[in-house]
Amino acid sequence: MSILAYNGAAIMAMKGKNCVAIAADRRFGIQAQTVSMDFDKIFEMGPNLYIGLPGLATDVQTVQNRLKFRLNLYELRENRRIKPKTFMSMVSNLLYERRFGPYFVEPVIAGLDPKTGEPYIASMDLIGCPMETNDFVVSGTCSEQMYGMCESLWEPDLEPDDLFETISQALMNAFDRDAVSGWGAVVYIIEKDKVTKKMLKTRQD
Amino acid sequence: MASVGMMTSGFSPAMATPGMSFQDMSAEVSTGTTIMATEFDGGVIIGADSRTTTGAYIANRVTDKLTKVTDYIYCCRSGSAADTQAIADIVKYHNDFHRMEMGEEPLVKTVAHMFKQLCYDYRDQLTAGIIVAGWDKRDGGQVYSIPISGMLQKMPFCTGGSGSTYIYGFVDSQFKPKMSKEESLQFVSKAVSLAINRDGSSGGIIRLAAISKDGVERFTLTGDQLPKFYEDS
Numbered sequence: 001m002s003i004l005a006y007n008g009a010a011i012m013a014m015k016g017k018n019c020v021a022i023a024a025d026r027r028f029g030i031q032a033q034t035v036s037m038d039f040d041k042i043f044e045m046g047p048n049l050y051i052g053l054p055g056l057a058t059d060v061q062t063v064q065n066r067l068k069f070r071l072n073l074y075e076l077r078e079n080r081r082i083k084p085k086t087f088m089s090m091v092s093n094l095l096y097e098r099r100f101g102p103y104f105v106e107p108v109i110a111g112l113d114p115k116t117g118e119p120y121i122a123s124m125d126l127i128g129c130p131m132e133t134n135d136f137v138v139s140g141t142c143s144e145q146m147y148g149m150c151e152s153l154w155e156p157d158l159e160p161d162d163l164f165e166t167i168s169q170a171l172m173n174a175f176d177r178d179a180v181s182g183w184g185a186v187v188y189i190i191e192k193d194k195v196t197k198k199m200l201k202t203r204q205d
Numbered sequence: 206m207a208s209v210g211m212m213t214s215g216f217s218p219a220m221a222t223p224g225m226s227f228q229d230m231s232a233e234v235s236t237g238t239t240i241m242a243t244e245f246d247g248g249v250i251i252g253a254d255s256r257t258t259t260g261a262y263i264a265n266r267v268t269d270k271l272t273k274v275t276d277y278i279y280c281c282r283s284g285s286a287a288d289t290q291a292i293a294d295i296v297k298y299h300n301d302f303h304r305m306e307m308g309e310e311p312l313v314k315t316v317a318h319m320f321k322q323l324c325y326d327y328r329d330q331l332t333a334g335i336i337v338a339g340w341d342k343r344d345g346g347q348v349y350s351i352p353i354s355g356m357l358q359k360m361p362f363c364t365g366g367s368g369s370t371y372i373y374g375f376v377d378s379q380f381k382p383k384m385s386k387e388e389s390l391q392f393v394s395k396a397v398s399l400a401i402n403r404d405g406s407s408g409g410i411i412r413l414a415a416i417s418k419d420g421v422e423r424f425t426l427t428g429d430q431l432p433k434f435y436e437d438s
Contacts, residue, residue, distance in 0.1 A: 033371075179237070205407065205409065
């Protein structure tokens with residue numbers, strides 16, 4: 001089994017009309033065994049900036065801690081909130097520093113520009129190669145299934161409520177075909193003035 | 206070789222694989238699974254989950270792992286899907302022949318011995334964990350366990366597959382001899398549901414069958430019908 005599939009995860013982010021959504025499963029497992037169903041993989045990095053970290057669980061937590069450290073220093077020095085695109089470069093740099101002994105995470109970033117409110121999503125591989133898209137990004141053990149679901153369900157300019165439905169269905173039906181992800185899901189809908197966090201009731205198998 | 210219904214024997218962290226992980230077409234199709242059989246007063250109840258995996262991909266989420274061998278004898282299959290299907294087909298064939306010769310339905314223990322003979326003689330080439338359960342008019346309901354290397358053991362109840370490891374405590378504490386048919390159905394469906402909850406290689410729906418002198422009655426538990434236990438949130 002590959003190291004990226006040791007703990008199992010499914011994370012995706014989508015762009016909507018003046019909003020973004022990011023969603024993840026909640027399983028923490030060790031190969032086939034499920035240990036808990038309340039493991040957080042999405043972390044708040046700013047009022048409208050979230051990062052999802054699928055991959056090896058220990059690296060999920062370490063990367064999140066180290067990233068938050070760097071982000072705090074940035075905000076102290078610059079005295080302003082970071083732009084999503086700059087944050088993506090920060091994550092990429094952190095991962096590439098470990099080019100020959102990488103962190104086993106493949107992050108997904110979703111946020112709104114602090115000034116203009118423009119939606120932004122991006123993903124990258126475990127050594128920091130970034131990919132910015134205008135529709136959706138996926139990462140995890142069932143990425144092929146997630147690509148299939150997103151490609152069929154996503155359409156441009158979805159309102160927040162519709163975006164919630166779309167990302168929920170895409171994520172759930174993808175991880176239902178994966179033996180090492182699932183067991184609950186969480187969805188964040190990020191708009192200019194509020195962030196809504198919803199838990200999904202899913203199959204527990 | 207990938208997970209085969211039993212716990213995977215460790216992995217070696219090799220080179221990092223950048224980018225996607227492909228569906229493991231080189232991995233065997235396995236019924237990494239939870240199967241169970243129990244005697245009740247008048248017959249046997251058998252139960253199983255419905256998940257077949259190729260690596261981590263769920264190839265079939267509505268598999269039927271309860272396979273008919275005769276009208277009164279079923280087997281529960283775990284391990285390699287190909288191996289167990291082949292073995293069941295061969296036993297069915299031997300049994301048709303046996304029935305023609307003897308002129309009557311076979312005994313459960315005869316069928317169990319046929320399974321054992323194949324599983325033991327070809328033990329180095331097979332990965333099959335099978336539970337044979339059925340009813341015959343001489344000894345009533347019986348459960349026979351044939352784990353991986355081909356041992357045969359008659360038992361009042363039995364669990365098998367990768368998910369069974371999570372429910373040993375539950376079944377040992379909850380089993381009572383001479384339960385009624387309804388109590389046994391509850392017992393099996395709760396046990397399989399608990400295993401599905403913890404084992405990544407088990408899932409989907411729960412298939413049950415009750416075998417008695419009146420023949421076989423099949424049940425399916427889907428979605429909300431699965432027994433529920435503590436979940437926080």
